[in-house]
Amino acid sequence: MENLIALLIAAPLLGAAVLLCGGRRLDAVGHWIGTVLAAASFVVGVVLFADMLGKDPENRAMHQFLFSWIPVGGFQADVAFQLDQLSMTFVLLITGVGSLIHVYSIGYMEHDERRRRFFGYLNLFLAAMLLLVLADNYLLLYVGWEGVGLASYLLIGFWQHKPSAATAAKKAFLVNRVGDVGLSIAIMLMFTTFGTFAFGPVLEATGEATEGKLTAIALMLLLAACGKSAQVPLQSWLGDAMEGPTPVSALIHAATMVTAGVYLIVRSADIFNAAPDAQLVTTVVGAVTLLFGAIVGCAKDDIKKALAGSTMSQIGYMVLAAGLGPIGYVFAIMHLVTHGFFKAGLFLGAGSVMHGMNDEVDMRKYGGLRKYMPITFITFGLGYLAIIGFPGLSGFFSKDKIIEAAFAKGGTEGWILGGVALLGAAITAFYMTRVMLMTFFGEERWRNQPSASPAEPDVEPAAEHHGAQGEPHPHESPKVMTVPMIVLAVGSVFAGAFFSIGDRFIHWLEPVTGHAHGNPPIGAAAVTASTVAVMVLGVGLAWLQYGRRPVPVVAPRGSLLTRAARRDLYQDDFNHVVLVRGGEHLTRSLVYVDHTLVDGVVNGTAAGMGGLSGRLRRIQNGYARSYAVSMFGGAAILIAATLLMRAV
């Protein structure tokens, strides 16, 4: 059975190879090849899952050794896989949601002439992501890590003819590199500390290393997680990444890839458990990001960017939970899975709305769409209820557990983290209600509005078939798009309850991550009650502002905070002033030093050598007599030196 593990990766990898190398003759069937191979991977995943369920919970992990990759003395890197409950969870999420989004993309990308390539990239992403979660050592994980980075870059910049997309892709790639450096340093530190970087030996040996080293490794891993999961301070790329096609935003920049950081932290649980300082930093990063993303999400008028802010914020919750240690790991992953359902559903819904609205993304030019797109409205609405934590839906269970665990951390920290998490829940309710109201309720503000498309010179190719003139004609999307949305909506509604009843998810993951029950100081019931209360508060405030009053088509100037949030809390300005300018200054001074000092020394040496050579050359005057004198002198020195050596 364990021999099937490689097949999980092989199927999408084959798809990527065939689609990217196959050329134009595959244009007609390329999307089907990609979708079938993604689905095949999902089927293999389900088979393995069924097999795993039949086993004793403690012995569910499977290993497959493929080949020895870099065997050099003490440095042994293998291509080997490990499939345990944690990996299994990810495999099902990645291949399941991935397959649905493949199906959705068939419709969404129908009119894009580079659709085959798009599916090739999607398959490449699936293969890399599966490699990331299936690797049994950090080095192979790093390969997958870089692979998803590459796929993400290619897909964000898929419409590379748009300068904004090309720039966004570059930005995502560069910011991710910062995190990647963290991961590579962490791997090097592991190797010097433990002499290996395979999961098993490293995690078992954490007791032997000093806390300082473990803290260093954990912080480097956290840096990596920050890059991939868009956590403060490496969060700036995620908003721009929305330049990619919407299915990409749903799959990569909401449901799967951006959660890789959470996977990394939970996978390295033993290291983090032994490094409390690093755990504290992790919780702080998570808490800051969940507020940061939520605030940004409140101010964005672009529906995808609002959702991107939300993604950042929700991953903040997961990182916070992962930083809490054994009381949080399970809930971090549980929220990750439920989030995978509802956020993918929300993005697909947003894509469906854009599809019907001539690719307009400004929510101020939406309104009252529920009549025109009933299926999109219902599925989006269910996702909305799930994310704000409406009792009984997925997000309620997973988010509530994280807030409980944050309080249960204890002490002042517990109160602060719990408070932040609660505040975040309120803001989540606020901005999601805002999105909901602005899009599906209120006046039909798109009437008598020229479509966005003619005004923007950089038209997405997918938009061209809409006859992008005049006011839009909202319409429901085709079945190939709505069916995946319905499936995801079902997941958004029931997944949380399914996981929570009888603590199923806890028992499932406990053998891998460990679990400790946390008791919040004010009681679990009180936390749940206040979570619901702040949710209602957030919804109410949003209704007061966007439901009761008409939404202006042109954004008002807004308060200082609103303006700051619209500019992503000045993150890009900060990066530009501090990093870009600073980098430019550093480069210029280094170039100056290089030109004057380094080149000076080099050229000086060369000139000096040339001069010396010219002078020495003159000794070679062509007269045998002076050669003989030189030999005689040399012999005299040789003899004298030999005698001198003895005398000394």
Place this chain on the structure above:
Amino acid sequence: MSASAVHSLWTTAAEPIDKIGAPDIEYGQLSPTLIVIGAAILGVLVEAFVPRRTRYHAQVFLSVVALAAAFAAVIALAAGGYATTKSGIVAMGAVAVDGPALFLQGTILLAGILGVFTFAERRLDPAAHGNRVDSFAAQAASVPGSDSEKAAVKAGFTTTEVFPLLLFAVGGMLIFPAANDLLTLFIALEVFSLPLYLLCAVARRKRLMSQEAAVKYFLLGAFASAFTLFGIALLYGYAGSVRYGTIARVVDGTVGEVTPALAGTMGNDALLLIGAAMVVMGLLFKVGAVPFHMWTPDVYQGAPTPVTGFMAAATKVAAFGALLRLLYVVLPGLRWDWRPVMWAVAIVTMLGGAIVAITQTDIKRLLAYSSIAHAGFILAGVIATTPDGVSSVLFYLGAYSFVTIGAFAVVTLVRDAGGEATHLSKWAGLGRRSPLVAAVFAVFLLAFAGIPLTSGFAGKFAVFKAAAEGGAGAIVVVGVISSAIAAFFYIRVIVLMFFSEPRPEGPTVAVPSPLTMTAIGVGVAVTLVLGVAPQYFLDLASQAGVFVR
């Protein structure tokens, strides 16, 4: 001639000499040398009795067959275990047959075969009066520019004596690294030096320059030989023997017996140190180490280019072999005395060769200085005084000799009206005109510079590694710096060939016969094979790296 023999001559002169035992000669183990020397003598007879028309073919055939047979004999000996388990001292203690000797003899013989190929090249120079000519003077004895010279050219004479001369030189070189006593060493030195002096003098073009080079080489060589001979005398005075093993034992103090006739000098360390320094000096002259290198550029430039290539490769192999044996077998007890001095020699040799080469404008002089720098690199391995040191030097010598012969063979191809166009400015843009020749030469230059995937890198890495492990870290640092300096002028030639505009009146590249092509082809092949997969040959060298004592 051993110490006891001298003694008995003094004391038993009055007694009747009833019998002199015939010396015990192991013909089989000496066969490589005997074959070559025998063929050389046969070559002289060929010169005397074979008609002029067929001499060239007879000589080439004889030389190649003799060298190949000798090489086969070396292989047979090595396969028979004489390089390892059965190694020993033969010919009444005069010659050693062991790993280093056989390895170096094999290398010299291969260099000799390639040398014969380049000597025999007759398609490069335009035919004179309908006769194909080679690089050698029509009649070496005729005065340059005289009527007799013109007559000789018109008659289509060629100097076919170069082949027996080469064989004599090879014969001497075969004995040189195997010599196990100081007199054999000296005789071998002269046997291979004298033919080389002559060979230097017989260039067809630029004859005065060639003769000047030969005279310089001869004078300075004689000067160096005198030092060597004097050093040998002093060593005899110190040890009472010229036998390597005996001297080594006296140095170690294991022989207490004093020869009465030498009672005044034996055991006097001053004699030992001065004598050793002088013998070593003679060998350093042959390898071209600073400050005994001054002859190298002039001789390399003046000698006929095929001779230069052969001499640069084979002499270096033979002389380093002898130096290794002297330092490792005779003088290991003096290690603490000679090591610092050799350090200094190696350092000035590496730096001196590399620095002066920068401003050279003649390709042959450039290669001469390059060979000086390489002598320094090899000395770095010699100084290591470890088994790795020996094997790394063996490997380096093998690799270097093929690169050298190949490089000089390429030099013979680039010609203009005055013969070979050796001035660097004429090589500008060669890569555009003759990409293949330029590419081949670039390979050789990269090997000289020690760029990975060429034999030069593997060799340099081996000697530097041995030197570093032998505790000579400073030498390695200087070696790497010199390599960097040297890389400059090698790469400059490549840049000149490929990235400069060709000159309108530039040289042409002659199409050689298969002989030179073989020499160049083998050079390139060995350079690349030793560069890409050196391990087998490194293993071979390290198996061969044990001296018999």
